[in-house]
Amino acid sequence: MPIELINAPGLPVPAGHYSHASRAGNLVCVSGQLPMRPDGTHTGDLPFEQQAQQALDNVSTVLAAAGAGLKDVIEVTVYLVGVDHWKTFNEIYTRHFGDWKPARAVLPVGALHYGYLLEIAVRAWVEPA
Template sequence: MPIERIYAPGLPVPAGHYSHATRAGNLICVSGQLPMRPDGTHTGELPFEEQARQTLENVSTVLAAAGAGLQDVIEVTVYLVGVDHWKAFNEIYARHFGEWKPARAVVPVGALHYGYLIEIAARAWVEK
């Protein structure tokens, strides 16, 4: 089965050796997304809530480029700097996903690139 690399129009080209996502058949794996703005500028100075919203928007943009949406997500891994923002994140996340509740892990970490407070990776399943 061929694996397709996916690059989302409107997001900066990844800085490292990875693609925004890969697709193998019906499975889409979204690389960890940071709260970088679509124009490539950083948001590390912004409050956590704005970083969380931008990160979820970036995940949505990558999913759309792969022909999917949040309703197709089956698993999410969230990396939060510390645990202080857990409650705020859960509220923002619930607003984005609505009634849909994919499997999820939230992992507290010590630090992320550029002073960011959040990173999100996801997997989605779509019918061809």
């Protein structure tokens, strides 16, 4: 089965040796999305709520480039700096996903690049392109 590497239009080209997502058949794996703005500028100095919104927007943009959406997500992994923002994250996450409740893990971490307070990776299941 061929594997398609996906970089989403409208997001900065990944700075490391990875793609925004990869797709093999029905499975789409979205690399961890930081709350970087589409123009490549950082949001590490912004409040948690704005960072969470941007990271979830980035996830949605990558999913769209892969022909998927939030309702196709089957698993979410969130790396959250500390646990202080857990409740706020859950509220913002719920606004994005609504009644859709894919499997999820929220992992407290010590620090992320550029002062970011979270990173989000997802897996989605979609029909082949």
